[in-house]
Amino acid sequence: QVQVVQSGGEVKRPGASVKVSCKASGYTFTSYGISWVRQAPGQGLEWMGWISAYNGNTKYAEKIQGRVTMTRDTSTSTAYMELRSLRSDDTAVYYCARESEKREPEKMATIFFQHWGQGTLVIVSS
Amino acid sequence: SSELTQDPAVSVALGQTVRITCQGDSLRIYYATWYQQKPGQAPVLVIYGRNNRPSGIPDRFSGSSSGNTASLTITGAQAEDEADYYCNSRDSSDNHVFGTGTKVTVL
Numbered sequence: 001q002v003q004v005v006q007s008g009g010e011v012k013r014p015g016a017s018v019k020v021s022c023k024a025s026g027y028t029f030t031s032y033g034i035s036w037v038r039q040a041p042g043q044g045l046e047w048m049g050w051i052s053a054y055n056g057n058t059k060y061a062e063k064i065q066g067r068v069t070m071t072r073d074t075s076t077s078t079a080y081m082e083l084r085s086l087r088s089d090d091t092a093v094y095y096c097a098r099e100s101e102k103r104e105p106e107k108m109a110t111i112f113f114q115h116w117g118q119g120t121l122v123i124v125s126s
Numbered sequence: 127s128s129e130l131t132q133d134p135a136v137s138v139a140l141g142q143t144v145r146i147t148c149q150g151d152s153l154r155i156y157y158a159t160w161y162q163q164k165p166g167q168a169p170v171l172v173i174y175g176r177n178n179r180p181s182g183i184p185d186r187f188s189g190s191s192s193g194n195t196a197s198l199t200i201t202g203a204q205a206e207d208e209a210d211y212y213c214n215s216r217d218s219s220d221n222h223v224f225g226t227g228t229k230v231t232v233l
Contacts, residue, residue, distance in 0.1 A: 035222065037169075045161070045169065045212050047222035061221060095168055102175040104157070107191075111216065112159040112174040119168050 002026040004098055006117035012086050012124050019082040020120045022096030029077035030054045033099040035113060036070065036081045038092040046092075050099070051079060086124045093119040130158075130213050130225035137231040138203045146198045146228045148213030158196030158213040158225075160189060169212065173198055200230070208232045 007021040022034060036048040049060035051070040058070050064083070072079045079096055097113035104110070130150040138144035148158050157176055161169035171180050173189035186201045196215075200207055213225035 037224075044227040045163075045214075045224040047214075047224060050222075059221065097169075100174075102178060104176050106176075108156050108216075110157045110159060110175040111222070112171060112214070113161070113169070114171050114174075114180060116168040116170075 002098065002115045004096060004115050004117040006094075006096060006120045009121040010123070012122065014086055014088060014124055014126055016086050016124075017082060017084040018086060018122050019080055020094050020096075020122070022079040022081070022117050024053075024077045024079070024098060027098075029072075030074055033111075034070075034072070034079040035097050035099055037095045037097060037113075039095070039119075040089065040092040043092075048081070048094075053079065083122075086122075088124050091122065091124045093121050095119050130215060130223050132211075132213060132225040132228045134226070135229040135231065137233055138200070139233050140205065141202055143199065143201045144203055144230060146200075146211050146213075146230065148196045148198075148215075148225045149194055150215065150223070150225075151194055152215045152217050152223065153191065153194050153196050156215045157191055158189065158198075158215050160187075160196075160198045161212045161214065162207075163210045163212065164208075172211075203230075203232050205232050 003025045005023045030053050035050045051058045067084050069082045096117045098115040102110045160173040162172050163169045177189045188199045190197045211228045
């Protein structure tokens with residue numbers, strides 16, 4: 001069965017960096033992309049970006065472009081998300097999610113997240 | 127606009143039907159995906175594409191779409207359906223966008 005397991009919670013000072021890992025199992029890692037989604041306390045879901053596990057191509061949300069880097073290691077089936085220059089408003093639960101695709105008539109293909117990691121709480125505090 | 131707008135909260139009596147809506151221009155081009163999230167848990171996929179349910183999601187959950195509006199309907203709501211629900215789609219730049227979320231209370 002598909003499993004996505006993330007690294008543990010972190011506490012960071014403002015200005016520091018954090019790197020969260022996301023280890024996948026139960027499927028061919030390079031066949032699916034990984035997205036990262038975060039959720040600040042009491043807030044909604046925010047998509048951060050995507051990485052192709054196949055070739056490492058990335059796409060980042062405009063809001064955090066320049067502060068985020070997503071990478072992957074195909075030898076360990078692990079994706080990583082590094083966020084730099086942390087601020088207090090980066091305090092959130094960070095999720096990785098494996099993407100799948102559904103093609104149907106009438107509209108563009110649907111990319112959806114069927115398998116989510118358990119979440120990693122990152123607290124940014126002085 | 128790339129925004130997806132949802133009503134902040136809805137309530138439904140146990141066993142009754144509730145419809146949650148999601149509005150946005152991108153929904154004319156993309157089907158919405160719907161996620162359920164309970165407190166302290168990761169989101170769970172409930173509906174994707176035109177009206178597809180993953181294995182394990184009860185058939186009381188269904189999706190529909192018309193113009194710039196997507197809907198998630200729970201027919202015969204159960205106590206365990208009480209949760210936050212988020213729609214999701216992509217925008218014109220192929221970025222994912224989440225809706226503002228709807229809190230469903232089952233009375």
